[in-house]
Amino acid sequence: MAKKLIITAALCGAGTTKAQTPYVPITPEEIAADAVACAKAGASVIHLHVRDDNGKNTMETNRFVEVVQKVRQALADENLDAVLNLTTSGSAFTEEMRVAHLPVLMPEMCSYDPGSMNWANSYVFLNTPSFLEKLGAKCQELEIKPEVEIFDAGMIGNVEYYLKKGFLKAPIHCQFVLDVPGGMPGNLETLAYLLPKIPAGSTWSITGIGKAHVPMMLAGLAAGCDGLRVGLEDNVFLEKGVHATNAQLVARAVEYGKMAGREIATAQDARELLGLKKHQ
Numbered sequence: 134m135a136k137k138l139i140i141t142a143a144l145c146g147a148g149t150t151k152a153q154t155p156y157v158p159i160t161p162e163e164i165a166a167d168a169v170a171c172a173k174a175g176a177s178v179i180h181l182h183v184r185d186d187n188g189k190n191t192m193e194t195n196r197f198v199e200v201v202q203k204v205r206q207a208l209a210d211e212n213l214d215a216v217l218n219l220t221t222s223g224s225a226f227t228e229e230m231r232v233a234h235l236p237v238l239m240p241e242m243c244s245y246d247p248g249s250m251n252w253a254n255s256y257v258f259l260n261t262p263s264f265l266e267k268l269g270a271k272c273q274e275l276e277i278k279p280e281v282e283i284f285d286a287g288m289i290g291n292v293e294y295y296l297k298k299g300f301l302k303a304p305i306h307c308q309f310v311l312d313v314p315g316g317m318p319g320n321l322e323t324l325a326y327l328l329p330k331i332p333a334g335s336t337w338s339i340t341g342i343g344k345a346h347v348p349m350m351l352a353g354l355a356a357g358c359d360g361l362r363v364g365l366e367d368n369v370f371l372e373k374g375v376h377a378t379n380a381q382l383v384a385r386a387v388e389y390g391k392m393a394g395r396e397i398a399t400a401q402d403a404r405e406l407l408g409l410k411k412h413q
Contacts, residue, residue, distance in 0.1 A: 137398035138390040139360035139406060141178040141308075141338060142171035142383050146366030147190035147222065154369040156378045159188045161200045165207040170380035171364075172213040175387035177403040178242070179204065180218045180280075180362070192226040197234035214400040216409060218242035218280055221268060224259040231264070232271055239412040241404070243272065244308075245279035245301075247291040253314040258284075265291070269300030276410045282308045284316035289330045296332060304334040306407050308362060309353075312345035319345025324352050336360070336407060340367050350386060354393040359406060361386045 144167050149157045158167040161183075168179045183200045185191040201217065208215055219240045221231045235243060245268060252258040272279045279301065281292055295301040309327060312319030317327070319341035331337060338360030341349030346368035350361050363382040371377035371385070387397050404411060 135394050135396070136357075136359065137402050137406065138354075138358075138393075138395040139178060139338065139398045139403045140176045140383055140386050140390070141180055141218065141360055141362040141364075142168075142176035142379055143180040143340070143362055143364035143366035144168065144171070144379055145182055145184070146364075147182050147220075149365050149369065151188070154365060154376045156376055157365045157369070158379070159184050161196075161203045164200055165203040167379045168204045168215065169207050169211050169213060170378070171383045172208060172215045172400075173211070174380040174383040175397050176215065176383045177398050177400045178216045178218050178360075180220070180244070180364070180366070182220045182222075182366070190223065190225075192223045192230045192234070194230070194233045194237060198237060201234075201238050201240070216241045216400050216403050216407075218244065220244045222246055222258075224257060228261070228264045228267065232268055235271060235277060236275055239275065240277060241409045241411060242278045242280050242306075242407075243268075244282055245269070245272070246282045246284070246288075247295060248285065248288040250285050250313075251315045258315075265295060266298075266300050269295055273302055276412070278306060278407055278409050280308050281305050282310050283327065284310050284313055286317055286326065289327065292332065303332055304336065304408065305332060306359075307331050307335055307337040308360075309337065309339045309349075310342070310362075310367075311339070311349055312342040319349050321352055324349075324356060328356060338362050342367050350389055354389060354395070360398075361390065
């Protein structure tokens with residue numbers, strides 16, 4: 134039997150705006166409602182960024198607490214289960230602020246971006262060596278699984294370094310995020326380059342940004358991925374000119390997975406496949 138497929142819903146990211154799509158969840162209530170809709174549609178992992186009262190990206194711990202509490206309560210009210218994966222990305226914020234929410238909320242997963250890049254040639258997506266050491270150590274201390282997000286080729290070499298130095302612990306979970314301007318393109322050549330280089334025993338998931346969204350889903354399924362990431366963080370359209378909801382993007386990923394002969398993983402399946410610890 135083919136291995137089960139983990140669907141991750143990346144609900145809003147740091148930058149998707151209401152001007153780009155009316156369906157992006159911004160408020161705590163909207164994010165909680167979308168988490169429920171995506172879990173019902175088949176997502177086993179919910180990847181969360183949070184916004185302030187003006188809709189701007191924030192890493193304020195109090196806002197994370199408000200959003201995550203609402204998400205957890207909304208899921209519980211519907212008798213739903215999902216793994217929460219909280220972002221640690223945020224070049225505009227202090228390194229301390231980027232990790233402060235982790236010991237407070239104790240998620241099962243958090244993002245780990247193993248390198249810096251010139252994001253869309255407009256700003257530095259900054260992840261310093263000292264930050265990556267601190268984040269890796271914190272994840273091991275708290276038993277939170279890092280989701281190692283790979284945007285560019287050199288990040289694979291950084292992963293090997295942090296594994297060797299003990300700041301990452303095998304087996305790792307890689308999330309390929311492809312076609313970000315300034316990173317690697319979303320195409321078959323990129324995937325063929327990256328896959329042989331991830332550490333043995335790793336699990337991996339894939340997403341493509343914008344027009345690369347569907348091609349990278351299909352390429353990932355053809356290559357035997359462990360997971361697909363979808364959502365309005367990465368792509369706002371269901372097809373050209375047609376805005377999507379997060380739940381619609383999850384439902385399409387589920388459909389594609391089933392067409393590829395894959396059973397869709399539950400949250401508990403995802404925990405077992407990724408080696409997660411569910412904190413009380």
